[in-house]
Amino acid sequence: MIKDGYYGEFGGAYIPEMLYPPVEELRLNYEKILASKSFQNEFQELLKSYVGRPTPLYFAKNLSKKIGCKIYLKREDLCHTGAHKINNTVGQILIAKHLGKNRIIAETGAGQHGVATATACALMGMECLVYMGEKDIKRQAPNVSRMKMLGAKVVPATSGSKTLKDATNEAIRDWINNPESTHYIIGSVVGPHPYPDLVAQLQSVISKEVKKQLKELEGRDYPDYLVACVGGGSNAAGLYYDYLEDERTKIIAVEAAGKGILTSESAATTQLGNVGIIHGSKTLLMQNKDGQITEPYSISAGLDYPGIGPMHAHLFTSQRAEFISIDDHEAMQAGLALSKTEGIIPAIETSHAFAIFKHKDFQPEDVLVFNLSGRGDKDLATYIDYFKLEE
Numbered sequence: 001m002i003k004d005g006y007y008g009e010f011g012g013a014y015i016p017e018m019l020y021p022p023v024e025e026l027r028l029n030y031e032k033i034l035a036s037k038s039f040q041n042e043f044q045e046l047l048k049s050y051v052g053r054p055t056p057l058y059f060a061k062n063l064s065k066k067i068g069c070k071i072y073l074k075r076e077d078l079c080h081t082g083a084h085k086i087n088n089t090v091g092q093i094l095i096a097k098h099l100g101k102n103r104i105i106a107e108t109g110a111g112q113h114g115v116a117t118a119t120a121c122a123l124m125g126m127e128c129l130v131y132m133g134e135k136d137i138k139r140q141a142p143n144v145s146r147m148k149m150l151g152a153k154v155v156p157a158t159s160g161s162k163t164l165k166d167a168t169n170e171a172i173r174d175w176i177n178n179p180e181s182t183h184y185i186i187g188s189v190v191g192p193h194p195y196p197d198l199v200a201q202l203q204s205v206i207s208k209e210v211k212k213q214l215k216e217l218e219g220r221d222y223p224d225y226l227v228a229c230v231g232g233g234s235n236a237a238g239l240y241y242d243y244l245e246d247e248r249t250k251i252i253a254v255e256a257a258g259k260g261i262l263t264s265e266s267a268a269t270t271q272l273g274n275v276g277i278i279h280g281s282k283t284l285l286m287q288n289k290d291g292q293i294t295e296p297y298s299i300s301a302g303l304d305y306p307g308i309g310p311m312h313a314h315l316f317t318s319q320r321a322e323f324i325s326i327d328d329h330e331a332m333q334a335g336l337a338l339s340k341t342e343g344i345i346p347a348i349e350t351s352h353a354f355a356i357f358k359h360k361d362f363q364p365e366d367v368l369v370f371n372l373s374g375r376g377d378k379d380l381a382t383y384i385d386y387f388k389l390e391e
């Protein structure tokens, strides 16, 4: 699907010249490293013994009965640290090691990617700096504590709106100044080539496991539908990866509509966005007519991103994937329903995926695989506030 760094018209590496050396070093080496025996041995071993893979593919009997089709849940919420993000950070740490780097930087908004990066750094004994907007540091105190406990240095970004995009600017500035020693771990299938491809390949373990598990459970290795939520798009890319060319499987991508696509508070990129450049990549993003990026909104911190990765932009425009946007209210209700139906409290990001049933009909014989991208512990306060469960 990717050719010379592009998915159709999307992708590429639109970066300042000063960033060219480290990005080029990564581009020239990543495929070789990914294919090497030493990388694969170490990666597979860590996925198994540290991350806890393979994660189960669980047949959700109650939910299936309620909806009237066959629903399987890929349990990424059972990964170490509670979401799929660790697949990527463990992989990229090993890449960094192969490139001879001893220092890791990352940016984080809600702190989930920061925690996954700090975790992998602690494991591998690497120095770790996580850039985070000053405002986010205040809003996401538990994740800041986690990162500190894991030995990472959390560096406040004090410019601009003091949120994710400012943290990204600070991280890029750091990388420009330390290209030799430092690897920059990006947390989703976004950023300049080769990041979208690198992160998709590291997350594709999800897809590979589903194939094997579905063959055992259903007697065929492909489902009728794959469903995942899309922030930047890494858990979705991981789920779709081995099925992208298999037209028997339909792909559904779920984005956050926030308070609704007709309001100014939304993150439904395919509905509200158009072609532009964000974080070094040509893709679909939400911007005003002057090309300034619009502030996104979603109740879930992980879907609160003004763009989507270039692979997803291509899946959308080529109509390989169907995009459904789900608002805060629908997502919260779906999260509560899954908790009560299956005894699994999903992350609010993930809850968006489970709200598609009002938008789409399925046949009794349809087999659906949902990516259960993360667990809801981090979101309990938000759920409780929303439903006033304490009353």
Ligand SMILES: *Cc1c(COP(=O)(O)O)cnc(C)c1O
Residues within 6 Å of the ligand: 083, 084, 085, 112, 187, 188, 189, 229, 230, 231, 232, 233, 234, 235, 236, 302, 303, 347, 349, 350, 373, 374, 375
């Ligand atoms: C970060 C996050 C997401 C969104 O990121 P993607 O790159 O789109 O996968 C989704 N679910 C959970 C649980 C997350 O932590």
